[in-house]
Amino acid sequence: MALAENLRQSLIPGFLYAPRALAEERMLGAGPAAASFPALVEKQRSFVIPSPSEPRKKIQMYSPAFYAACTAGGSLCCGLTHMAVTPLDLVKCNMQIDPSKYKSITSGFGVLLKEQGVRGFFRGWVPTLLGYSVQGACKYGFYEFFKKYYSDIAGPEFASKYKTLVYLAGSASAEVIADVALCPFEAVKVRVQTQPGFARGLSDGFPKFVKSEGPLGLYKGIVPLWGRQIPYTMMKFASFETIVELIYKHAIPRPKDQCSKNLQLSVSFAGGYAAGVFCAIVSHPADNLVSFLNNAKGATVGDAVKKIGLWGLFTRGLPLRIVMIGTLTAAQWVIYDAFKVFVGLPTTGGVAPAAAPAGLAKA
Incomplete structure (x- = not known):
């Protein structure tokens, strides 16, 4: 009778979360555990039993799940950051195409505001978001893959000794x-941003572009895009990895694995911004070419050089692009590394590239 009263007062019957053997004996009504069960129930009434929770399964480095996480993180960081700086990108592209009208950063914003209103600052955000999401997925996912792949080919000793070459080869x-993956979206984005009235965005701009230029026209700018993006990405990854390693080596008095996650993400931001400045300078001439070719139907690289000039290729719109790319690159590395921390992976950089056999100690 006392046992029944105790059980009625319990929110959850104690035998449901009692040890398995004890529960079985109680349900069978036999064994020495049955006699001690009322005392156990009374003891359990004095505190709340926590819900069982499974620990998060750790992602194994260089497993398919690892590369999937890096791909997702890359898509997230590139898509969101490029979309966020759409107003800067819009002014930069127009300064490259029509410098007589868009003479400076401030006047460029003024012209856009006057002619198109506030909504005009985000023209082309959809192809920007989608294009750089797929580009980021491929960029970061394949970078982690190729970095490991080339490290395995080189072997532990050479991968550590020539790690910068590994970073350069993997990123390229x-x-x-x-x-x-990016090129078709970039072609439509530039046309939408630099030709008011061409289209509202991707949905109507894509078929209109294909009708005007043909399907192959979407890849008209692929070579200049490679010329812009490959040096940019090589600089982005190699300089970031090197700068982060130097920060941990000379500026922080303890090993990376002993630093808090917030400190590691701060290092990612600093390394990312410095890398972004270098990226902007190295890739700027090709960026001018991409903007010019995607804006003018039938234009060639020779036409661009003739109209813009060599000095213009290196300098037109550069200050704005340094600000844009520096901020963008820093934000990308923070988002990417924050996502890796979220899923239980270490942040990027600070150690030599992993050289192959799983299980070997890493520096």
């Missing part, structure tokens, strides 16, 4: 693939 290989 990844970007070749990423640009094939």
Whole structure:
């Protein structure tokens, strides 16, 4: 009778979360555990039993799940950051195409505001978001793959000794693939942003572009895009990895694995911004070419050089692009590494590239 009263007062019957053997004996009504069961129930009434929780399964480095996480993180960081800087990108593209009208950063914003209103600052955001999401997925996912692949080919000793070459080769290989995914979106984006009235966005701009230029026209700018993006990405990854390694080596008095996650993400931001400045300078001439070719029907590289000039290729719109790319690159590395931390992976950089056999100790 006392046992029944105790059980009625319990929110959840104690035998449901009692040890398995004890529960079985109680349900069978036999064994020495049955006699002690009322005392156990009374003891359990004095505190709340926590819900069982399964620990998050750790992602194994260089497993399919690892590359999937890096791909998702890359898509997230590139798509969101490029969409966020659409107003800067819009002014930059128009300064490259029509410098007589868009003479400076401030006047460029003024012209856009006057002619198109506030909504005009985000023209082309859809092809920007989608294009750079697929590009980021390929860029980061394949970079992690090729970095490991080339490290395995080189072997532990050479991968550590020539790690910068590993970073350069891995990032270049990844970007070749990423640009094939990006190019159609980039072509439509530039046309939408630099030709008011051409289209509202991707949905109507894509078929209109294909009708005007043909399907192959979507890849008219692939070579200049490679010329812009491959040096950019090589600089982005190699300089980031090197800068982060130097920060951990000379500026922080303890090993990376002993630093808090917030400190590691701060290092990612600093390394990303510095890398972004270098990226903007290296890739700027090709960026001018991409904007020119995608804006003018039937234009060639020779036409661009003749009209813009060599000095213009290196300098037109550069200050704005340094600000844009520096901020963009820093934000990308923070988002990417924050996502890796979220899924239980270490942040990028600070150690030599992993050289092959799984299970070997890594520096």
